[in-house]
Amino acid sequence: MHKYLASISLFLVCLIIDSGNNVASEEVELQPPVAAIKSLIDLNCDHDNQCKLIAVGVSACGGPQIYLPYSVKNSDVAKLKSQVALFNGKQRLQNRKNSTVGTCNELMPPKTFCAKKRCQTSAINHVLKER
Numbered sequence: 001m002h003k004y005l006a007s008i009s010l011f012l013v014c015l016i017i018d019s020g021n022n023v024a025s026e027e028v029e030l031q032p033p034v035a036a037i038k039s040l041i042d043l044n045c046d047h048d049n050q051c052k053l054i055a056v057g058v059s060a061c062g063g064p065q066i067y068l069p070y071s072v073k074n075s076d077v078a079k080l081k082s083q084v085a086l087f088n089g090k091q092r093l094q095n096r097k098n099s100t101v102g103t104c105n106e107l108m109p110p111k112t113f114c115a116k117k118r119c120q121t122s123a124i125n126h127v128l129k130e131r
Contacts, residue, residue, distance in 0.1 A: 050071050052077075060102030071119045
């Protein structure tokens with residue numbers, strides 16, 4: 001789980017470095033939702049049908065930057081979706097404001113499953129190539 005969530009933070013750091021100083025202060029505003037997202041994700045499961053994905057981040061072309069697995073067994077799904085919507089909304093606005101461009105590659109959602117009582121994905125690395 002941590003490597004998936006760390007990917008979000010790494011992406012934001014790369015965006016700050018690549019986008020210049022005027023965007024850096026706006027990137028900081030995206031950090032609280034990421035911390036909130038991290039705290040709401042629970043991976044404990046008993047069955048495959050408890051494992052779901054949530055699309056986090058908004059690429060310049062509109063698709064997600066990463067899919068994170070979570071379990072509906074113990075997660076507060078409504079709160080998780082709310083925090084992701086907040087994060088995605090801020091990032092979408094930032095992309096528009098800064099005329100962000102990207103490669104427009106489609107990120108395909110991986111399959112989820114429950115193994116050893118933890119939600120996992122079929123993809124080893126499903127983070128879109130960072131800018």
